Amino acid sequence: MKPLTPREIVAQLDRHIIGQAxxxxxxxxxxxxxxxxxxxxxxxxxxxxxxxxxxxxxxxxGKTEIARRLSSLVNAPxxxxxxSKYTEVGYHGRDVESMIRDLLELAVAMIRAQHADTVREQAxxxxxxxxxxLLLGEAIGSDDSRAATPADPGGATGEPAAAVVxxxxxxxxxxxxxxxxxxxxxxIEISIRHKQAIPxxxxxxxDQLDPGFASMIEGIxxxxxxxxxxxxxxxxxxxxxxxxxxxxxxxxxxxxxxxxTEQSGIVFLDELDKxxxxxxxxxxxxxxxxxGVQRDLLPIVEGSAVTTRHGVxxxxxxLFIAAGAFHNASVxxxxxxxxxxxxxxxxxxxxxxxDFRRILTEPDxxxxxxxxxxxxxxxxxxxxxxxxxxVMAELAAEANAGMENIGARRLVxxxxxxxxxxxxxAPDLAAAGDTRITITPAFVRERLAAIMSDQDLRRFVx
Ligand SMILES: Nc1ncnc2c1ncn2[C@@H]1O[C@H](COP(=O)(O)OP(=O)(O)OP(=O)(O)O)[C@@H](O)[C@H]1O
Ligand SMILES: [Mg+2]
Numbered sequence: 001m002k003p004l005t006p007r008e009i010v011a012q013l014d015r016h017i018i019g020q021a022x023x024x025x026x027x028x029x030x031x032x033x034x035x036x037x038x039x040x041x042x043x044x045x046x047x048x049x050x051x052x053x054x055x056x057x058x059x060x061x062g063k064t065e066i067a068r069r070l071s072s073l074v075n076a077p078x079x080x081x082x083x084s085k086y087t088e089v090g091y092h093g094r095d096v097e098s099m100i101r102d103l104l105e106l107a108v109a110m111i112r113a114q115h116a117d118t119v120r121e122q123a124x125x126x127x128x129x130x131x132x133x134l135l136l137g138e139a140i141g142s143d144d145s146r147a148a149t150p151a152d153p154g155g156a157t158g159e160p161a162a163a164v165v166x167x168x169x170x171x172x173x174x175x176x177x178x179x180x181x182x183x184x185x186x187x188i189e190i191s192i193r194h195k196q197a198i199p200x201x202x203x204x205x206x207d208q209l210d211p212g213f214a215s216m217i218e219g220i221x222x223x224x225x226x227x228x229x230x231x232x233x234x235x236x237x238x239x240x241x242x243x244x245x246x247x248x249x250x251x252x253x254x255x256x257x258x259x260x261t262e263q264s265g266i267v268f269l270d271e272l273d274k275x276x277x278x279x280x281x282x283x284x285x286x287x288x289x290x291x292g293v294q295r296d297l298l299p300i301v302e303g304s305a306v307t308t309r310h311g312v313x314x315x316x317x318x319l320f321i322a323a324g325a326f327h328n329a330s331v332x333x334x335x336x337x338x339x340x341x342x343x344x345x346x347x348x349x350x351x352x353x354x355d356f357r358r359i360l361t362e363p364d365x366x367x368x369x370x371x372x373x374x375x376x377x378x379x380x381x382x383x384x385x386x387x388x389x390x391v392m393a394e395l396a397a398e399a400n401a402g403m404e405n406i407g408a409r410r411l412v413x414x415x416x417x418x419x420x421x422x423x424x425x426a427p428d429l430a431a432a433g434d435t436r437i438t439i440t441p442a443f444v445r446e447r448l449a450a451i452m453s454d455q456d457l458r459r460f461v462x
Pocket of ligand 2: 064065
């Protein structure tokens with residue numbers, strides 16, 4: 001797959017997020033730089049440190065949304081975490097290293113899926129052979145293992161059966177019928193293996209345990225096998241999964257996943273401002289623990305070795321993109337060392353009335369498109385007069401100015417208020433043949449007038 005150019009990444013983000021060009025450009029360049037670095041020779045590549053980013057901007061202007069959309073664009077392990085979810089080592093809660101473990105798990109799943117693709121055909125063939133055996137077994141009233149006679153080594157021993165040259169005409173006929181889809185809904189019994197979950201030990205959940213210890217426990221826990229009756233269609237999916245597992249080289253997958261995590265992993269660290277104590281940071285109580293989270297974050301961002309149940313992950317090259325509103329605290333309230341690890345700062349702007357108008361209409365899944373699509377299901381065609389959109393944007397901006405500024409989130413409640421009655425009446429309107437609705441400026445004002453004029457009601461509803 002060809003990596004996207006910065007321009008292409010920005011273009012993709014533009015489909016969902018209005019404005020905020022500097023932030024889009026910064027993340028696009030950062031992502032592209034990972035790829036550039038990978039093309040360098042190893043010596044030099046080691047020297048090129050990732051240029052971590054902090055996005056600063058008021059609440060509800062698209063910081064998290066950029067991360068969310070970016071994650072689907074980059075073909076790299078990407079995890080979004082909230083800094084405020086972590087606690088200092090020793091306190092109750094998740095420690096910051098767990099984000100690297102989660103990132104690795106993602107990479108493992110990614111690489112596993114890639115490998116699974118390469119053995120799919122073989123796994124499907126093996127699964128088919130086992131299905132044939134199971135169906136024949138049920139037909140003559142024996143079980144899975146007895147049906148797996150020496151002519152069919154696949155069922156019992158797990159060796160790929162597809163390689164065996166088929167001579168048995170009964171099996172041939174069964175396979176033919178299976179392929180024709182004659183048995184899809186028939187129920188058969190198969191065995192399903194599953195690992196038990198790691199229990200809570202001494203009040204500590206699995207991810208608070210030492211990773212080595214956790215994987216040891218995982219090894220000790222017996223694998224449980226249960227037999228279940230499922231349809232052939234469902235059994236096929238399960239058997240393909242089981243056969244895929246047998247064909248995959250787990251060690252290689254882990255090795256590649258660690259490599260991928262180290263070389264192209266991206267951590268989006270949201271709500272970074274929530275672990276900053278306002279002012280000089282010398283306050284007591286909860287602030288001490290926040291400062292502690294920063295201290296714990298530092299080695300990970302600077303580059304350290306994190307032990308996971310799959311092995312050690314070095315974090316030197318992982319890209320961190322942080323975001324925060326920073327309205328109570330400022331970036332300079334972060335520990336100086338941490339500030340130094342985030343050389344790129346981008347600001348997101350507060351959204352204007354005009355931005356609101358565009359957000360209401362332009363993104364691929366803009367709120368007005370969503371509202372219209374939902375009502376189309378009822379057979380009602382909604383159109384918006386352009387001025388009606390203007391009024392919604394204006395009232396949202398007014399509400400933000402009058403109360404707390406919650407950015408584009410305000411638009412959601414505005415739309416809900418406008419459509420409250422229509423949503424309720426929709427089926428009746430459709431039944432009465434009243435299938436066209438035009439949203440006019442007057443209608444919007446009327447719907448929102450009562451709310452906008454009543455201070456208390458406004459606080460509550462919008
Ligand atoms: N510039 C924008 N264009 C389109 N939609 C936006 C924009 N900004 C915000 N939104 C919408 O508003 C909602 C909130 O945005 P988001 O979660 O990105 O806020 P945030 O900047 O992370 O705020 P916070 O600091 O409170 O976490 C999302 O549903 C998002 O789709
Ligand atoms: Mg956010």
